[in-house]
Every structure is written in C-alpha cells, then in structure tokens.
Amino acid sequence: MTSRKYKINSFSPSFLKRRWKKFKKIKRGYYSLIILILLYFISLILPVFIGNSALFVRYNGKYYFPLFKNFSANEFEQHSRNINNSDTKLEGEANYRWLKQEFDEKGENNFVILSLYPYGPNENLLDEMEGNPPHPPSMQHIFGTDDRGRDVLSRLAYGFNISLSFSIIVTFFTFLFGFIFGALLGYYGGKFDFLGLRLIEIWSTLPVIYILIIISSIIRPNFFWLTLLLILFGWVGITYYIRGEVYREKAKDYTMAAVAIGASDLKVIFKHIMPNALIPVISFVPFALVGYITSLVSLDFLGFGLPPPTPSWGELISQGLKNTQYWWLVSAPLGAQFFTLLMIVFIGEGVREAFDPKPFSRYK
Amino acid sequence: MNKLLEIDNLKVYFFVDPLYTGFTKSNNNEFKSKDIIEDRWIKGKIPVKAVDNVSFDIFNGEILGIAGESGSGKSVTAHSIINLIPSPPGKILSGEILYKGKDILKLSKNELKNIRGKEIGMIFQEPSVSLNPVLKIKSQIFESLMLDKKLNKKDIKKKALTLLADVGITNPESSLNSYPHQLSGGMKQRIMIAIALSRNPSLLIADEPTTSLDVTTQKQIIDLLVNIKKSRTDFSILLITHNLGLIKQICDRVIIMYGGKIQEIGEMKKLFENPLHPYTEGLVGCFPDPNSISTERINGIPGNIPDAIDYPSGCKFHPRCKYAMCLCKNIEPELFLIEKTHFVRCHLYKVNNITDE
C-alpha cells in the first residue's frame, strides 16, 4: 500500500450520520428513544427484576438457579404458609418468597435471593393476601392485583415486553415484504405492476378485523399466529408507498446512469434505488409501531388476542372496564400504554423532523 | 428621467441549519448580531448573505437588466422589491425600497396588496408552475381584474380579451376557457404577462422569463416584452437573467451582480464595449460569439462560484480573477465611480477614481 500515488485524507459524514446528528438535537425524541431502548432491554431480562423465581438458592450446601430451571417444592421440603392452613406440604412449584421467610426464620446457612419485585405475572396470590381480589395498591403490590389476584405491575411489565416485541416483529416483516414487493412492482412496472396492483387491491379489501376475529375464534391464536396474521394483512400499505417511491427514484438520472455503466437489475434495485427509496419510509416506522401496539391491545381487549393467561394490556383494560370502581385496574394499564405510545410518537416526530424536514415559512 | 424606484442598502440574509449544508465549521460562523437576536429561529443558524448592501435606482421608462449567475442574489433582490421573501428562512435585515417615495418594506399587509400587481407586476421563470393547474385561464385572469372594484363582469371579460390579444394570443376567446396544461410553455408565459399587466402596473419585474422556454419561443417573448414597453408610456421593466445575450438585446442599463453585491453598473452599450470589472469581462467572454465560429476553447472564468455561506475574504471574485493583487485578498473594494452612471467594484479602478476627483 505504500506505493499509492495519492493520499486520501478527507472524511465527510454520510447521509445517515448527518440525519442522526439532527435527530440527536431534537431532545424529546432522543431521550424518548434512549428510555425506550433501555426499558426494552430491561424487559428482555425481566425475570431478574420482576418475577416469582428466585435468582439464587442455597439449600443444604447445594446451589440452585431457579431462573434457568424450575424446581418443585419437594426439592426444598417446603411447607405451605397459606393464611388458612399453614402446615401442609407444598405441592408443585416452589414458592421462593415463602422459602425465604422459612429460611430466615430458621436462621440456618440456607438462603434465597429473590428478584427486586418478587411477584410473577401469572401467579395467583390469593393464598397470601387477605380479602377478595382485586386488591388495592399497597407497599408490596404497587398497582394492586387484578380480579384473579395477580400482581398488576408484574403483568404490565411483561405485557410491555410482549406488546413491543410483537409490534417490532410485525413492523420489521411488513416493511421487509412491503419493500421487496414494492421494489419489484415499481422497478419492473408494466403488466407485472398492473397485475400485482390488482392482486394487492383485492387483498387489501378484505376486512382485516373480522377475518382476525373469525380466525381466532376457530383456532386459539398464540404469539406466532397473531404476528403471522398481522404481517399477512399489514404489508399492503407499505408496498403501495414503496412502489411509488421506487417509481420516483427510477425516473432519476442516477438510476439510468447505473444501468448505463452495466449494473444488473438486482444491483440497481438494491444498491441504488433501495437506500434512497427507504429514506422517506423511515419516518413511518415509529408510527407503525404505535399502530401495531394499539391493534394488539384492541384484539386482547376484545378477547381475540393472545390466549390467557398471557399478561397483556388489553386484557387488563377490559378487566378495568368491567370493574370501573377499582381505579388502579383502569389507570395502570391505560397509563402504561399512554406513556409507551407517547414516547414512540415523540421518537416518530423527531425522526420525521430529521429525515423529512418541512420548515415553516410564510410571506408577508 | 425620474426615479421610479430607489433601492438603498438592501440587505437580505437567509438563515440555514448547518446540518443541511456541506459546511462544517458552523461554530465560527453563527450569526451573533444583537439587532435581530429577538427572532428565535435564527439562533444557531448560519447566515447566507444573499443580498448584501445593494443600492440602485430604476428610472421611469427604462429596461434595467440584472445579470449574474446562480447565487449572485439577483432573484432575491427582485423578490424583495415586492417584499416576497419567505420568512423563515429569509429576513430583510436592513435597507429601504422607495417606490414613488413610499418605503415598501415598511408597508402593512393591506398596503402591500395595493402595490403588488397594481403598481408592480411580476412574472416568473416557470410559467407552468406559476399558473394554477386546476383553474381555467379565465378565472386566473379575472381574479386579478376583479381586484379593480370599478369594473363590472362584462368589462372584465372585455378587458381580459384585449389583454390576451395584446400579448399576442391569436384566439383569446378559446384560450380563456382552457386549462394551463392545454397550452404550450410560450402561451403560458404570455398569459402570465397578461395577468401581470392586467392592473396597469408601472414596473414589470421579469425574473428569468425565458429560461425554461425553447429558443424560438424565447425570442418571441422577448420581442413581446419590447413591444409592451414601447406601447406604454412611463413603463419600466426590470429583467433578471443569466443570459447576457438577452440583456444585450433589450436593456438600457445593466447591473452585474456577484456574491450578493453589485460589481458593475452601467449603460448597456458602454458596459459591453468596454467591460471594466474582470468578472464582467469574463462573463462576456463566456458567450460563444453568435456571429463567428471557431472550435477553439472558450475563454471562460476559472474556478467555481463561491458558496454563499463561505465567501472568500476581500473581494469575493479574487480567487477566480486573473488580475488579482495582494490587496484584493484582504480588502473588499467599494463601488468606484468611473464616469457618470458607470460604477465598478474593483481595486483596479481606484486610482482612476482619485485622479478624477
């Protein structure tokens, strides 16, 4: 490399870098993005922070990691500490909160390390609490419990992970398929475009919500099925948009120049047109996320979403609606949804500002 | 001759976000003048000195040409005459534009309405964009005529027909009922001229009126402008163009602009016979002589047009100037008077100036 005749020492920030710089200047969006990413990463390792499994148990000289493997109550010879009858042997999975109390009382060498907030999303707490569910908020249960005695905060936190993961997956795949179809339709045009468009038009006239309801009343949809169904109906809109963008970029001279220097069709589409056609679409992504979170919540609310006992916001909201006198059941899930969506909308606003600026201007 | 319009020390800056420019040294260049810091949107933006201290007069009954390349500030000057600077990003920082003694920049929105169209008409470069595509030609001409409250409906139509005939449209009746897309570029520009003339303005600003037209149509439009000028008394035209050939054809006086400043003003004939400023000289040389043919290189101007964000120090033309001296790099020359009505902004003529006085 030493034989090089010339030196290249300049550096210019690329398009995306400049846009990122602009985005960082929009404080609301930038901080929302940081908080949201942080929360999502926390939610990916949520059992460490919130959950009924202990992080670590030492019992009779042996070490257990219940986070990774379930242990039955027999393993620790655990006794029930039920409020009503306290001296039976506990069946099924170990209850680590009771185990901790037990160990503490006995004062032996055994110990348990619980998660920060030791209640699981699907765990029935009726055995431990007095009164009838739903229980109002208290020090132990910040947002109280729902009508089956499950901790609301825990359900919200797990619901956050599910909602966001769901919408991220759906958005990613709808954009991916939309992009591929849109690019091909736009680039090849002609009869292919004509027939493709008619097909898409027919597909998009299907009443999505009813079909989803019908399908989910036949098969109980799980996470996989629900994502698949929403992707199936979601890619159409983005296809239209990308097709238009590709048409526009295709008419620009640089595309022709790329063909003229001998680039193949795929190179032209994916190396030249794609990065340019994607720019205006980027600002749609946050709003698509908002849309899919909302649709999952509505499906759950109607009872056609994820199967119980999956922790979901929609299900909590519908509980709240049935029991409006229990204010925490209404305000907690709605508040969680509100703040999540608000943050994403802030991000979307910032992205749009950075990628697609339309400065305000007027004449006198 | 009487002065129709006086422009005095006009200064128009545009303020742009440093991220959208190729310019990276934003911090050194941030605008810090205290006078205008009350406008919050200016904070952190880089000023683009579009028009910097420009002063000139337009006399009654003349055709004045402003020539310059893109970014020279010629269009911005023309647009500020009727206060048509979009804000943000633009701002008229200082200056006076006296039209018949009234300062246009100080007028209220309502008073401006009476100047625009009625006193000063304007035509733009792109006739296909200037006309509204969903309205018939009829309603676009009538709209302007209806502002004159004295006319009734019949008169308006009559007036519109004569206007169209005046601008050389052969069948005015049918053109009135057509949509812009049904007309050719030349026809659209004629209609734009008709609309601009509809309220009898005494000044017509023509901003690159022929640039987007074919050569043969170009000629017709220019001939039309000359005829209009001849058929009216006390009617002035301000022609903005990058094409010196056009200016040579019809203008009485010429202003050469570069880098937001006037570089040379003079009568057309004198300026073309004896261009004083090196930039004018270069610009004249750039035009292949239409009356001869040679396959030799054209004497162009070397270098690039400077970015308005980052002008060179001293004389803005010095990096491209073949006569550049040490002085030019540091000190920007003033507009020196050469003889009556001929001014040049160049250090080469400073000596002259002193001996004259």
Next chain:
Amino acid sequence: MNDNNYIIQIKNLCVSYLTEKNLFSLKSDKIVAVNDVSLDITKGTTTGLVGESGCGKSTIAKAMLRLFNKGLNDVEIKGDINLLFEENPINILKLSKKEMRKLRKHIQIIFQDPSSSLNPRFTVGKIIEEPLIYNTSLNKKERIEKVLFLLEKVGISLDKYSSYPFEFSGGQKQRISIARALASGPELIICDEPVSSLDVSIQAQIINLLMDLQKDFNLSILFISHDISVVKQISRNILVMYMGKIIESGEAGKIYFNSMHPYTKLLISSIPGYMLKNETVIPQIENAENTHRPSACSFVSRCSLAQNICNENEPRLEEIADNHYAACFFCRK
C-alpha cells in the same frame, strides 16, 4: 461517406411510445417520437444534435443506450443501430439484455441534471469506482488509483474522494459525471444537454473540458442541446431535428452560416444577441399549433415560405450541396 469511418450508425430509426389509454385496458395510443432517422457518428469527432424540447433528440440517445424506462411507457423501436465493435458492426437493438450489458461500457452518457444523475448516498470515490467494478478486472487498489487519475483529469481536488455529491456545485457534479462516464473506457459519449442547467461561466469550463478529454482519449461525442450557439462551438457536424425528423445536417460552418432549411434559420436568428447580416430571416407564424399530418412537411404550420406542395407532400432529406443535407422543397440544388 467511408463506411468504416463511423463509430455508430443509425439507420431508419423509428421510436414510438405507447401510452396507456385508461386504467382498465391495456390498449394504447402511439406517439411517434423519432421518425425515420438515419445518422452516422464519425470516429473521434463531435456530432451536434440540435432541436427544441420534445423533438425527439433525447429519445435517440435513449435508443442508442437502450435505456427506456419501461412500465411508464412501453416503447416500440424499429430500425438499426450499428455499433462498430472490433471492426464489426453490431446491431444494438438485436442484442439480448445480457449481451447489451457487456457492451454498455463502450457507450456512456452524461445527463442534463447533475444533481439527480449522482446517487446521493454514494461518495464520489464509490460513484466513479462502480463502472470499474462491473467492466474491468482491476483489484481494489488499482481501481482507487484509476479513480484518482480520473478525478485529476476532470479537475476535481483529490481530497474530495470521500465527499458526498451534495457537497459539490453543479459544475463539479457534472465533472464527476464525466469522470464516471470515462471510467469504463468508452469510445462514444453521449452528452444529453450537459451544460443547459449550469451557469454560463461554468458552461464554458465544461465545454472546454469535453474538448480536452476528446483529444486525450480519442472519444467520439454526440452532443445534444437545444442551444445551437453552444453546439456550433464544439461540433464538427451538426444535425438539426424537428418533430422527430432530421431536417438539416452537414458541417457546422455550413449549417451555421449557410443554413438552408427555414427552421434552422429561425433557430439561428433566435439566438439572443445574434446580429442579422442583411439576410432574409424567415419570420415565424406565431402560436401555430404543431399538429403533424403524415403527408405534409412537419414545419408547414410555422413556415412563411409554405406553399401548396408543402401541405401535400413530405420533403425528404436530400443532398443540396457537398455533404449538406436538407429536407425542404425550396432549398434543392
């Protein structure tokens, strides 16, 4: 004309665009953009092609490169375009898509609008390197050397290698376009209005640059423009087009000073600043509609010389003087 002297020869080229009639049917109308055009481009010279917008001059360029934006318009091409490749004429229009791609490096194009002809997401280095990747077997290091050599040739400072197009002015972008066109080592460069969107002082620079490069690389250039005053400066031969047909062709000097066709005369006399030399200029009938009947001279509606014969017959392109052709009944030998 000597047969082996050309780099590209177009014979009876007809190009028509088929437009979709309405949303639901695929039936179409036909717009003839280029009508029976034949032309030769001599090796190592510049040929100028002049005409108003919509006369079909860009369509010829697109046909030579087979660069049609299918989908928007279906295109019908008839005739032959023969490229002289290693002493053998190859008909470009008969090649398969793959064969055409291999030949593309021989014909390159420079577009009118410099800002849209460069991909905004690529650096300058990448833009010029791309044709080298497709058309040569150079390795990375050699490619960079070549890119830098080309940048130097077109007068772009070498430390702009990794800058993005938006950082350049129009003239500089056009220089980068020229470098990209040169990269694959073409024999013919088609310049489609290369200077019309540039400032005058920059126009002169680009034209000078093209002239220099032509000598250095022994290029043939097809220079397309609406401005005959620019074309006459750079071209050896000039072709004048009107409504899809060539109506006059010949050496630049002859066309410019001794034009025979009324349209050419009109074109020349319309140049701003052109001084008339006691020559009868053809006044134009204004605002005539350009409706073209197949059996009449296409210029008849705007021509003041028009007689009955012009309405009845269509003049053919005939030799009126040595190497000077015109299509008009009133300028025959």
